[in-house]
Amino acid sequence: MSDKVLVLNATYEPLNVCTARRAIVLMLKQKAEAVEMSGRMFHSAENAFPLPNVIKLSYYVRVPRGDRRRVSRRAVLARDNHRCQYCGSGTHLTIDHVIPRSRGGDSNWENMVASCAPCNARKGNRLPSEANMRLRTNPRPPDPLAFVIMAVGEVHGSWKRYIDYAVA
Numbered sequence: 001m002s003d004k005v006l007v008l009n010a011t012y013e014p015l016n017v018c019t020a021r022r023a024i025v026l027m028l029k030q031k032a033e034a035v036e037m038s039g040r041m042f043h044s045a046e047n048a049f050p051l052p053n054v055i056k057l058s059y060y061v062r063v064p065r066g067d068r069r070r071v072s073r074r075a076v077l078a079r080d081n082h083r084c085q086y087c088g089s090g091t092h093l094t095i096d097h098v099i100p101r102s103r104g105g106d107s108n109w110e111n112m113v114a115s116c117a118p119c120n121a122r123k124g125n126r127l128p129s130e131a132n133m134r135l136r137t138n139p140r141p142p143d144p145l146a147f148v149i150m151a152v153g154e155v156h157g158s159w160k161r162y163i164d165y166a167v168a
């Protein structure tokens with residue numbers, strides 16, 4: 001992950017993660033400035049550029065809120081900390097539609113949860129209440145930072161204070 005660069009919004013809010021090459025291009029086009037340098041160089045065919053760890057966009061990007069963040073199996077599992085939302089198991093995870101699709105349930109953040117295969121099978125085509133099962137959490141759209149962390153798997157040391165700032 002050493003070639004990944006954290007991208008901050010103009011407000012210093014973490015937005016996402018990009019490649020070193022993309023970060024250099026944004027800086028050369030003056031669309032972004034370096035906030036923290038890595039101390040390493042990025043080499044292109046003709047040139048070498050000091051490589052940042054963190055860049056900040058020179059313009060404000062409006063971040064979609066709530067439902068407009070793309071739902072995916074991977075994102076639902078990350079939001080739910082890779083735990084079954086019925087029994088807490090961390091193995092054989094699947095995605096459960098709380099209101100089954102066959103009964104009109106949507107594929108949105110509020111209706112999709114991580115569920116282990118046994119719980120999913122036990123619930124079947126029923127609502128949790130009908131199956132006498134309870135969700136441990138109220139499914140919601142995840143925090144924007146979940147996407148930053150998901151993109152890289154872990155948080156680079158020099159990124160931490162920007163992320164702490166955004167969470168605070």
Ligand SMILES: [Zn+2]
Nearest residue numbers: 084087116119
């Ligand atoms: Zn389970």
